[in-house]
Amino acid sequence: MAAHAVATQEKQGLSNGMLGFILFLASEVMFFGGLFAAYFIARSDAREWPPVYLLTPEQVAAGVKLEVEFWLPFIATILLITSSVTIQLGVFSIQRGNRSGLIRWTFISIVLGLVFLVMQVYDYSQLHFGVGDTIYGTTFYTLTGFHGLHVLGGVIFMGIILARSLAGQFTAANHEAVEACSFYWHFVDVVWIALFTTLYIIP
Amino acid sequence: MTSIAIPRPAYAERPWILDWLTTVDHKKLGILYLYTTMFFFAVGGILALLVRAQLAVADNTFVNNDAYNQIFTMHASAMLFLFIIPVWAGFGNYIVPLQIGAADMAFPRINALSFWLIPPAGLLMFSGFLFGGASDVGWTAYSPLARSSGVGLDLWIISVIILGVSSTIGAANFMVTMFRMRAPGMTMFRMPIFCWTMLVTAVLQLLATPVLASGLAMLYIDRNFGGSFFDPNGGGNAILWQNIFWFYSHPAVYIMILPGMGIISEILPVFARKPLFGYKAFVFATMGIGGLGFSVWAHHMFTTGAVLKPWFGFMTFMIGVPTGVKMFNWLGTLWRGSITFEAPMLFALGFLSMFLIGGINGTFSAAVPVDFAIHDTYFVVAHIHYVLFGGAVFAVFAGLYYWFPKIWGRRLDERLARIHFALQFIGFNLAFFPMHLLGLDGMPRRIATYSESSGWETLNLISTIGAFLIGVAMIPFIINVVMAFLRPKDQPNDPWEGNTLEWWTTSPPPVHNFDSLPEVHSERPLWDLRHGKAAH
Numbered sequence: 106m107a108a109h110a111v112a113t114q115e116k117q118g119l120s121n122g123m124l125g126f127i128l129f130l131a132s133e134v135m136f137f138g139g140l141f142a143a144y145f146i147a148r149s150d151a152r153e154w155p156p157v158y159l160l161t162p163e164q165v166a167a168g169v170k171l172e173v174e175f176w177l178p179f180i181a182t183i184l185l186i187t188s189s190v191t192i193q194l195g196v197f198s199i200q201r202g203n204r205s206g207l208i209r210w211t212f213i214s215i216v217l218g219l220v221f222l223v224m225q226v227y228d229y230s231q232l233h234f235g236v237g238d239t240i241y242g243t244t245f246y247t248l249t250g251f252h253g254l255h256v257l258g259g260v261i262f263m264g265i266i267l268a269r270s271l272a273g274q275f276t277a278a279n280h281e282a283v284e285a286c287s288f289y290w291h292f293v294d295v296v297w298i299a300l301f302t303t304l305y306i307i308p
Numbered sequence: 309m310t311s312i313a314i315p316r317p318a319y320a321e322r323p324w325i326l327d328w329l330t331t332v333d334h335k336k337l338g339i340l341y342l343y344t345t346m347f348f349f350a351v352g353g354i355l356a357l358l359v360r361a362q363l364a365v366a367d368n369t370f371v372n373n374d375a376y377n378q379i380f381t382m383h384a385s386a387m388l389f390l391f392i393i394p395v396w397a398g399f400g401n402y403i404v405p406l407q408i409g410a411a412d413m414a415f416p417r418i419n420a421l422s423f424w425l426i427p428p429a430g431l432l433m434f435s436g437f438l439f440g441g442a443s444d445v446g447w448t449a450y451s452p453l454a455r456s457s458g459v460g461l462d463l464w465i466i467s468v469i470i471l472g473v474s475s476t477i478g479a480a481n482f483m484v485t486m487f488r489m490r491a492p493g494m495t496m497f498r499m500p501i502f503c504w505t506m507l508v509t510a511v512l513q514l515l516a517t518p519v520l521a522s523g524l525a526m527l528y529i530d531r532n533f534g535g536s537f538f539d540p541n542g543g544g545n546a547i548l549w550q551n552i553f554w555f556y557s558h559p560a561v562y563i564m565i566l567p568g569m570g571i572i573s574e575i576l577p578v579f580a581r582k583p584l585f586g587y588k589a590f591v592f593a594t595m596g597i598g599g600l601g602f603s604v605w606a607h608h609m610f611t612t613g614a615v616l617k618p619w620f621g622f623m624t625f626m627i628g629v630p631t632g633v634k635m636f637n638w639l640g641t642l643w644r645g646s647i648t649f650e651a652p653m654l655f656a657l658g659f660l661s662m663f664l665i666g667g668i669n670g671t672f673s674a675a676v677p678v679d680f681a682i683h684d685t686y687f688v689v690a691h692i693h694y695v696l697f698g699g700a701v702f703a704v705f706a707g708l709y710y711w712f713p714k715i716w717g718r719r720l721d722e723r724l725a726r727i728h729f730a731l732q733f734i735g736f737n738l739a740f741f742p743m744h745l746l747g748l749d750g751m752p753r754r755i756a757t758y759s760e761s762s763g764w765e766t767l768n769l770i771s772t773i774g775a776f777l778i779g780v781a782m783i784p785f786i787i788n789v790v791m792a793f794l795r796p797k798d799q800p801n802d803p804w805e806g807n808t809l810e811w812w813t814t815s816p817p818p819v820h821n822f823d824s825l826p827e828v829h830s831e832r833p834l835w836d837l838r839h840g841k842a843a844h
Contacts, residue, residue, distance in 0.1 A: 124487065125484045237536070239543045243542065247537075
């Protein structure tokens with residue numbers, strides 16, 4: 106009888122690691138899907154939006170206003186989209202073997218991510234409602250908060266990529282982690298575009 | 309046959325306790341999964357006996373109402389989240405890489421993480437008993453009840469999120485393993501049925517579990533930060549929780565049963581000495597159950613009046629179709645087979661008959677008018693136990709008896725196994741069949757006691773006797789396992805004349821699993837070798 110030796114050859118196409126990472130991102134999409142569903146159900150239940158009619162006299166007396174600022178998050182959105190471009194430029198750099206390009210673009214992306222987070226925290230501090238102020242406050246802080254945590258996760262991810270590029274671990278042939286990181290960052294970016302559209306643009 | 313000398317990794321020489329704590333070997337992790345989940349099965353079983361002891365007679369005061377609520381909640385939570393769902397990950401861990409001829413899972417360290425999240429999550433869930441009481445709102449944790457429950461529910465929420473992470477990353481691991489690590493010649497449609505059921509299960513886990521996590525996060529925010537997700541006073545929606553919860557938990561019932569169906573489909577062909585009847589039909593039926601599983605969740609919510617009843621009723625009837633296809637696969641496999649009745653086959657046949665009843669009484673509930681009558685009665689409790697005990701737990705034991713020689717190199721005693729089966733089969737039907745009648749008579753689920761005038765006492769007493777008989781059935785099983793461990797490892801590679809690749813290697817397999825692999829021309833390469841069918 107014929108017998109094969111046990112082989113562990115690599116298959117062509119996506120590596121196992123990238124396939125696993127994409128599956129992980131699919132699960133993330135479902136997580137945000139649940140949060141978005143909650144938001145849209147709240148909106149369809151509400152007579153008007155923002156649901157000011159739900160505010161109690163105590164909340165009104167305490168100065169609660171269900172309003173968000175548009176321009177600061179708009180600028181933050183531009184910065185986050187820009188950072189998606191810059192991390193991709195980093196990937197293109199290392200694909201050509203340009204390690205210093207990778208380091209430069211990753212560093213810029215980290216800075217943009219951090220500025221986004223600072224702007225988000227500042228924006229929170231300027232708002233006149235809290236997580237407990239009607240479903241409006243609850244959904245706003247939950248959706249943007251979970252997204253913010255993902256931005257923080259992405260900044261840490263990029264920080265690890267930066268440290269590893271400084272240590273010279275990536276080459277034109279071997280930079281899978283960089284691509285995975287860029288996938289993650291694009292995902293975070295796309296979620297934000299959906300969030301920004303939902304929370305700030307749709308009336 | 310070639311034999312390759314593989315250098316032994318350094319970790320093999322460490323002290324055994326350190327070796328087990330740090331192992332990334334799918335076989336050792338599989339064994340750790342099995343031990344851990346069987347432990348929680350025992351814990352959940354003891355809680356079930358407390359429930360039955362309380363309900364044995366009318367107006368009982370064996371446990372008080374608060375304790376009763378915690379006991380039935382933790383019984384369900386332990387059985388579902390800490391036993392049935394992870395026990396399949398245990399079997400899958402040990403068996404899937406062997407069946408596809410791989411050396412390990414795709415991501416061994418993520419695999420270890422998946423396992424090691426489970427024991428702390430289990431302790432966290434049960435630690436509620438130390439902090440003023442464990443969760444007491446049922447495993448479904450509906451609002452508004454869940455908004456006002458004690459700290460035990462917060463611990464429960466965190467625990468279930470951690471278990472969800474374990475299950476999600478485990479799912480990605482199984483999917484990549486089966487997509488990428490199959491032996492030469494093993495196409496997707498030559499993959500053993502157990503692997504296929506694990507694959508569809510993994511897809512369900514990957515896509516459904518994060519949705520539950522989002523709902524649990526909302527519940528946590530509602531309870532701890534003043535959120536209004538499930539509070540209509542703040543503009544929220546209590547039914548939203550039910551939608552999110554069942555969007556996960558209905559696919560989750562297929563997560564709990566599909567791998568069991570896979571195990572049965574491995575065992576029936578081996579002990580009927582025939583190939584599985586309709587392999588491809590079975591695979592497509594499995595995919596059909598997986599796909600339809602996402603479209604039936606609201607049949608748990610008919611009585612809320614807030615869901616589209618004709619749609620969800622119709623889809624629920626539809627999902628009976630692929631399940632029926634499988635029933636014919638199994639019967640067709642048995643038809644004119646040379647059937648022998650070793651322990652794995654006994655439990656597989658037990659699965660077949662009991663799961664059939666569970667399927668039929670489930671289809672009753674799919675009819676909206678019937679569901680309005682039996683919703684939240686003991687009829688539903690009977691249904692879930694016929695599918696999850698009569699189905700899944702019988703499949704767990706079938707799998708344990710079947711793969712015990714492979715995993716531990718020893719055979720379990722047949723006489724003790726028969727005693728175990730007989731006690732469990734009789735006890736199971738005594739415990740759960742009367743619940744149909746109690747449900748039709750209007751006994752609500754989750755009540756801590758009932759009055760003598762209800763007339764439910766006799767049937768409840770029978771049910772309690774049956775439950776304790778199931779408990780007694782575990783004694784011959786435990787004796788059997790302990791006695792097997794006292795014997796030397798004496799099992800050949802293939803004690804059952806199996807069909808799939810795990811029977812090609814030694815029992816138990818070496819660290820690297822295979823020294824060689826046969827050619828794979830079908831989903832049953834070892835059958836092909838025995839019957840001289842090199843080409844298919």
